[in-house]
Amino acid sequence: MLQAHEWWRGAAIYQVYVRSFADADGDGVGDLAGVRSRLPYLARLGVDALWFNPWYASPMADGGYDVADYRRIHPAFGTLADAEQLIADALELGIRTIVDIVPNHVSDQHDWFRQALAAGPGSPERDRFWFREGRGTAGELPPNNWPSQFGGSAWTRVPDGQWYLHRFASQQPDLNWQHPEVRREHEEVLRFWFDRGAAGVRIDSAAEVAKDPLLPDVVEGTDERPYIDRDEIHDIYRSWRKLADSYSPPRALIGEVWLPDPDRFARYLRPDELHTAFNFGFLSCPWDADRLRETITTTLTVHTPVGAPATWVLANHDITRTVTRYGRADTGFDFATKAHGIPTDLELGTRRARAAALLSLALPGSVYLYQGEELGLPEVEDLPAEVIEDPMYHRTAGADPGRDGCRVPLPWSGTEPPFGFSASASDDAVPWLPQPRDWSHRTAESQVNDPDSMLQLYRRALQLRRTHPALGDGTMGWLPGDPTVLAFTRNGSGFTCVANLGTTPAPLPPHDEVLLTSGPLADGQLPPETAAWLHAS
Structure with missing residues (x-):
């Protein structure tokens, strides 16, 4: 039986990019009051926790990841009192809060x-x-x-x-973690937010913090990188774990760890270090049965020896949105090859995204949902150059399209921009990034009463995930069969998830009941690009 203080082992966590979530004061920028106003929506969706991208005082040279002061809220988002009230209000609805910490660097205005x-x-x-x-x-x-x-x-x-x-933008100078004041300050920042009710922290660029003090050149043709995954980094996270464990209930540490070596990745999840870490292998994996099966198996194999739960995520604020990516010929993701203007079939991408939602929500461990994924939002690839703020775009003179296309403000209601994003409908309530004018059918309002919508699919799936004893943390076992079909059981129970990644309908495994499908069945068979949850007694 999962203990309450181990909620992070099987939680469904919703990522809130505050600037683009909901605007309560009508200035075109999302804010904490806007999030508070939408807490009933999030509770109805069925998530267990919210992860907030940085909401601190910042010049916003990199979307808030250039932090000037961890103890103040960015004035466009609200005040410290607003953050405290939001944490408390969410908890009253059974929703925990995870805040973002950026230990590698600070703002040049710090x-x-x-x-x-x-x-x-x-x-x-x-x-x-x-x-x-x-x-x-x-x-x-x-x-x-x-x-x-x-x-x-x-x-x-x-x-x-x-x-x-500065391993990121020039406005983000790297900190020297050999300096005792750097370590002491970050532990005080953790205490500051834990004392205000934060249930955990997400650690940005967690493997980047320690550097080789000799600062040697990178030797081309080798895998050695003197600025990432240094052995001494683990002492830092052991001290953070002691601090997190000193609270009642203990706070959770969640790492953003991009590492190609799964064994090196697993070291961050040893029992005295981080609780969980983001699973980027799954996120960047193409929509291919063999590759996904291999990625899932490798992920679980790596996590088992250290006793940590896996995490599953399809998108975030840095990644091309799922329905766009899955509609392309190359359905994987790689920053090195990211580009806009690649042909995409949004209908195909949406069918795959719906199936991927059921697949990821059925896997053992915790799952992350990026805001707007539950609405089936596509990447916005035609943003005018003059509105793009992402330093990735500007530092490459536009060769990299940047990440603003997945950060466009959410559409809540209505038939034209700002689609209920801003509380005020006045002429000056222009969202900080423009929304496509054809998003009226993608608003939460238009989907809430449509039983076939993406929003209703996520609501039903998250409700089942929360109540079904087989889902969340635990084990899984693959079922034999067609190699283009992914089928597995959970926790030795009668629950089965099956996803057809092939080109022809596939027979369903033995079952007594169809609990949920990502699309309609075809004469009792599972169509291509479709997933189902089944129960057999």
């Missing part, structure tokens, strides 16, 4: 970095970051060849001649 710039070379203030002299005859070259995740060099020169490291 007090520490401003002090470092003012103090000059060799000062203690600069020791909290990675300031170095440049190479070349006059220090005109970066200290090493490390790349930025957002394109270009990971180094920027300041007026006094030194360079500072």
